[in-house]
Amino acid sequence: MNPHEDEILGKAYDSRLARRLLTYLKPYRRIAGAAVLLTLAASAVQLVGPYLTKIAIDSYILRRDLSGLNILALLFIAFLLLQFVLAYVQNYMMNWMGQKIMYDLRMEIYCHLQRLEIAFFDRNPVGRLMTRITSDVDVLNDLFASGVITIFGDIFTLAGIVVVIFAMNSKLALVTFSVIPFLFLATVLFKIKVRQSYRRVRTAIARINAFLQENITGMSVTQLFVQEKRKFTQFDGRNEEHRAANQQSIFYYAVFYPLAELIGAVAIALIIWYGGSEVLSGSITIGTLVAFIQYSDRFYKPISDLSEKFNTLQGAMASSERIFKLLDTPVRLLNPASARLPKAVRGAIEFRDVSFQYKENEPVLKHVSFSLSAGEKIAIVGATGSGKSTIINLLNRFYDVTEGSIFIDGIDVRDMPLDLLRRSIGIVLQDVFLFSGTIAENIHLHNPEIGESQIECAARIVNADRIIEKCSDHFQHRLNERGSSLSAGERQLLSFARCLAYNPAILVLDEATSNIDTETEILIRDGLNKLMRDRTAIIIAHRLSTIQNCDRIIVLHRGEIREIGSHQDLLKRRGIYYKLYQLQYKEQLGATGTNGS
Amino acid sequence: MRDYPLLRLLPYLKKYHARIFWGVVMVLGTNVFALVSPWILKETIDMFRHPFNRSMLLTYAALIIAAALAEGTFRYAMRRILIGVSRDVEYDLRNDLFAHLQLLPASFYQKHATGDIMSRATNDLSAVRTVLGPGIMYSINTIAISIMATVLLFKISISLTLLAFLPLIVVSCAVKKFGAIVHTKFERIQEQLSRISTQVQESLSGIRVVRAYNGEQAFIRQFDEANQEYFRRNLSLIRTSALLHPFNALFMGTSSVLLLWYGGRQVIQDRITLGEFVAFISYLAMLIWPTIALGWVVNIFQRGAASMGRINQLLDAPPEISDHSIRSPVSIHGRIEVRELNFSYNGIPVLHDISFSVSPGSRVAIVGRTGSGKTTLVQLLGRLYPVPDGAILIDGVDINKIPLKQLRKCIGFVPQDTFLFSESIRDNIAFGDIDGSAQRVQEAARVAGLEQDIETFPHRYDTLVGERGITLSGGQKQRTTIARALFVQPRILVLDDSLSSVDTYTEEKILTRLADAARGCTTLLVSHRISTVQNSDQILVLDQGRILERGTHQELLRRGGIYADMFEKQLLQEELDVDQ
Structure with missing residues (x-):
């Protein structure tokens, strides 16, 4: 994982990304069009103010026309109200659209994630995926809600000022505009410089973050080896780098703002010098002069806004690139093109010469073959890393086999529709994952086909009803994140209920190894027996009692099946199982004996 | 302080009081000249009503530019000084924060997520910086311009x-x-x-x-x-x-x-005159921005106060291990004595009534299940947690009375989780003394059984570890941490389950070389593996925080207790592994 990945700033504009971003605007093109029109209208109305001031001075104030002034004031108020309405509606529409697009994008990302194969989640930490769905999407919101469309408004405002002042007096307009190239140049130069120093600042802060992350994690090592001073010096270096980068950017800002004002002042000076003599020679009015001064004040804002949008655009490009990269991750585990449907899954399973590797040249399973008839129960035993959990992961296609095939009722699992396959297999994992939500929600997992009575029935059968009764609100009791308020054994019972409620033909269970109190242990053993009834079961077993309840036992060692047969068979063989039995299960028997459970 | 978290910034600001004073002067200068321009405009317009010399226009135009130049100069200085100070304070505060973090004990880091601490040191600090920079600058600016412009406005009408x-x-x-x-x-x-x-x-x-x-x-x-x-x-x-x-x-x-x-x-x-009327419009426009900024500044201060509160929580976290070293440094030989040590963590008792002693140069092993308290016991030796007075003695001196630095310098610690910094292999091994000679680094690597691995790395000792360099295997990491501990030539070596990712054959070789290289060095060995501990001078069996058995390998086997049982099981397991 690269902690700097999120800090890299991409290109400011990438036509490929931009075109793709625009497709998100498509469903709302009418609203977008309307918003553009409203933006233009609002900018136009904004330009009226100084012109009305000119009229007020020339036609009424200088001519001492009080009633005319009254009418003008009313007209002005009308324009203000119009501007208010236009601006509000435009603002609201654009933000609405921005939010809609964010909603669409979030759904698209989330749905895509739900289709990606499990291996993808092994490679990508959840935190990073969350960043895509939250922060990165929010950055795009800025683009749609305030970026794209207001650019039109800014350009229009600039153009509007040009048109209006040329219409008033073209010579004076030319004189006034002589400063615009300088303003433009200054702005562009400033933005380039600021971007560079912004990059420097971002890099510096990323380095501070990386350093903090590493040093907070390894603080005890630093303390034990008495290296606080040296580490502090290193930190100080990065901190200083950050300060220097910021001081540089302060310098650019400190130069630019006064410079822009100075250029504006030159424009006003020009208007007074040239316009003033025009007033004296009578070719323009005082009102025109005042209006010119007011308009020249308004150049700066759109120019500066335009370059501000540039930053928004840049951020949006970087975020959209990351989002699109995620959306472009191909869905590898596909539903078969022509699915074969068994009439009803009975539960016969066959592993035929199955090999699997997570990583190149690191085989986890090697040529594993075994079969179960419907209703048969098999226990898999073996040390950690022998490949037991991989068998589960392959059966319900969390991963696809590297070699060989797996059949259910004679049909290759890759030829079965995914949902049918997974509906037929109930999985109980060792580390029970509970979601924050009610107990009922954790049993039905939002499947509308599972009704209240089924939930209650399932819970009762596997003995989960006792823990549920202990909770306030019973089935409506809300669990914390990961169900941390329940004990390991209680969580196990809930997962049994969840599995039973779905009533699968095949049960796959990774037995919990954690210590569970005796009382719950009895409930679990009983629940498990009921759960296994009338089902094909593959159980990764750790308890002797569970193993002895199975028809056959597979001994898996380093990815290969070493022994297979019933408990008695394997004991007689005096092989690995016999040794394992001596090693682990003897003690369990002893413990149960002395504890009297 | 709790109610006004931002007050904590006062000492920081005090350091820069001269610059802040000049910054305020610059704010005033900026605003005085900003107000000149509309006044000139007023004079110009009023002039039109009377016959006058055209050259006056040029004078007025020049005056406007001159005022803008002066205003710009002041504004430049204002930003550089005031915003600059905010960056300096940010820098000081961040350094202080890190220095404080270095003092905090292991228990603090167990309670606080790394992400949370980082967010305070960056995001929250940034919010506080905004108060110090734009927040303060705009406040002063707003007040100054409001007063000055209002005075002028009243003067007009x-x-x-x-x-x-x-x-x-x-x-x-x-x-x-x-x-x-x-x-x-x-x-x-x-x-x-x-x-x-x-x-x-x-x-x-x-x-x-x-x-x-x-x-x-x-x-x-x-x-x-x-x-x-x-x-x-x-x-x-x-x-x-x-x-x-x-x-x-x-x-x-x-x-x-x-x-x-x-x-x-x-x-x-x-x-009023027409000129005054036009000037009035300009002055009023100047007040519009401060009016809006007011709400914004209030917001900056509110956010900044909340963030400062969160930073204060870090700064106020007590450095539990205070070093009240009474003793002047002594030379340490490595005799360890633990006397009736009881230790609780978060109110939960972890160690009960632990007593044992280790003579200098001998090897003591601690075995037991996960959660039996082995790690806590050895961590206490390095005072990663506060140790009760008189419970642990080195060379007869209570470790609370030995200067913390000296104590830690004489212990070579190999912690359970193999944390390495993303620096070069060399720097990781020479972590305890970055100026150590290449020979010492190589020697430590040799004893830890890392030398041959390093030969295969792309840049040998200069190979970077971690994200920007190569990924080490679990065993390589463990051996690097062992080399790191050996490098400081400790009097006491603590190996906390440090050979678990190394196969038994390599383990044996490392242990033999260790015995050779670290002759005279007291060794504490924590492990689940019997093969690791069997040659120790003394073995302690820990269960639920108590020592249940103690003795040599042979004595414990004869006793037929927990240790003997563990031995039997592991023998079987090894046999299984060899069998296949």
Whole structure:
């Protein structure tokens, strides 16, 4: 994982990304069009103010026309109200659209994630995926809600000022505009410089973050080896780098703002010098002069806004690139093109010469073959890393086999529709994952086909009803994140209920190894027996009692099946199982004996 | 201090008081000259009413540019000084924060997530910096320009000023009111966002369960609901917030209209001149920004105060291990004595009544299940947690009385989790003394059995470890941490389950070389593996924080207790491994 990945700033504009971003605007093109029109209208109305001031001075104030002034004031108020309405509606529409697009994008990302194969989640930490769905999407919101469309408004405002002042007096307009190239140049130069120093600042802060992350994690090592001073010096270096980068950017800002004002002042000076003599020679009015001064004040804002949008655009490009990269991750585990449907899954399973590797040249399973008839129960035993959990992961296609095939009722699992396959297999994992939500929600997992009575029935059968009764609100009791308020054994019972409620033909269970109190242990053993009834079961077993309840036992060692047969068979063989039995299960028997459970 | 967290910044600001003083002077200068320009405009316009020399126009134009130049110079200095100070304080504060973090004990880092600490040192600090920079600068600026411009406005016309101010007061109140509404709605949005985040986080962490139960569609539906609610809450905010700017514009505009109407009348009635009227418009425009900024500045201060509060929590975390070293440094031989040590962590007793002693140069092993207290016991030796007085002695001296630095320097610690810094292999081994010779580094690597591995690395000892370099295997990491501990030539060596990722054959070789290289060095060995500990001078068997058995390998086997049982099992396991 690269902690700097999120800090890299991409290109400011990438036509490929931009075109793709625009497709998100498509469903709302009418609203977008309307918003553009409203933006233009609002900018136009904004330009009226100084012109009305000119009229007020020339036609009424200088001519001492009080009633005319009254009418003008009313007209002005009308324009203000119009501007208010236009601006509000435009603002609201654009933000609405921005939010809609964010909603669409979030759904698209989330749905895509739900289709990606499990291996993808092994490679990508959840935190990073969350960043895509939250922060990165929010950055795009800025683009749609305030970026794209207001650019039109800014350009229009600039153009509007040009048109209006040329219409008033073209010579004076030319004189006034002589400063615009300088303003433009200054702005562009400033933005380039600021971007560079912004990059420097971002890099510096990323380095501070990386350093903090590493040093907070390894603080005890630093303390034990008495290296606080040296580490502090290193930190100080990065901190200083950050300060220097910021001081540089302060310098650019400190130069630019006064410079822009100075250029504006030159424009006003020009208007007074040239316009003033025009007033004296009578070719323009005082009102025109005042209006010119007011308009020249308004150049700066759109120019500066335009370059501000540039930053928004840049951020949006970087975020959209990351989002699109995620959306472009191909869905590898596909539903078969022509699915074969068994009439009803009975539960016969066959592993035929199955090999699997997570990583190149690191085989986890090697040529594993075994079969179960419907209703048969098999226990898999073996040390950690022998490949037991991989068998589960392959059966319900969390991963696809590297070699060989797996059949259910004679049909290759890759030829079965995914949902049918997974509906037929109930999985109980060792580390029970509970979601924050009610107990009922954790049993039905939002499947509308599972009704209240089924939930209650399932819970009762596997003995989960006792823990549920202990909770306030019973089935409506809300669990914390990961169900941390329940004990390991209680969580196990809930997962049994969840599995039973779905009533699968095949049960796959990774037995919990954690210590569970005796009382719950009895409930679990009983629940498990009921759960296994009338089902094909593959159980990764750790308890002797569970193993002895199975028809056959597979001994898996380093990815290969070493022994297979019933408990008695394997004991007689005096092989690995016999040794394992001596090693682990003897003690369990002893413990149960002395504890009297 | 708790009520006003920002007060904590005062000492930091005090350090720069001279610069801040000049910064304020610059603010005043900036505003004085900013007010000159409209006044010149007034003079110009009033001039038109009387016959005058055209050359006066040039003078006025030049004056405007001169005023702008002066204003610009002051503004430049103002930004550089005031914003510069804020960056300097940020720098000081961040350094202090890190220095404080270095003093905090292991228990602090167990309670606080790394991400949380980092966010305080960056995001929160940044919010505080905004108070110090723009926050303070705009506050002073706003106050200065408001007072000065208002004085000038009153000078032109009192009634006109009062009239024009009416809408501005409305705007100021509205901004505040809007702020409150926006704040509440924004909180509701954040609440929903965190709900969405939780949903995403949970459904992705539990993706196997979701898939196994065909839950994709149901979870998408659930996400859709949350997402829609998020949209609705955002929309509710937008309904209000989209109003803010148009509303401001409306009232500012109203102010201009009132000015135009009433001011126009006054010009017509000859109460004020046209020039004064135009200047009035300019001055009023100058007040618009501060009016809006007011609400914004209040917001900056509120956020900054909240963030400072969070930073203060870090700064106020007590450095539990205070080093009240009474003794002057002594030379340490390595005799360890533990006397009736009881230790609780977070109120939960971890170690009970532990007593044992280790003579210098001997090897003691501690075995026991996970959670039996082995790691805590050896960590106490390095005072990673506060140790009860008189419970642990080295060379007969209570370790609480040995200067912390000296204590830690004489212990070579190999912690359980093999943490390496993303620096070169060399720097990682020479961590305890970065100026150590290459020979010492190589020697440490040799003893730890790392030498041959390093030969295969692309840049040998200069190979970077971690994200930017190579990924070491678990065993290589463990051996590097062993080399790191050996490098400091410790009097006491602590190996906390440090050979678990190394195969038994390599382990034996390392242990033999260790015995050779670290002759005379007291060794504490924590392990689950009998093969690791069997040659120790003394073996302690720990269970639930108590020593249940002690003795040599042979003695413990004869006793037939926990240790003998462990031995038997592991022998079988080894046999199984060899068999296959």
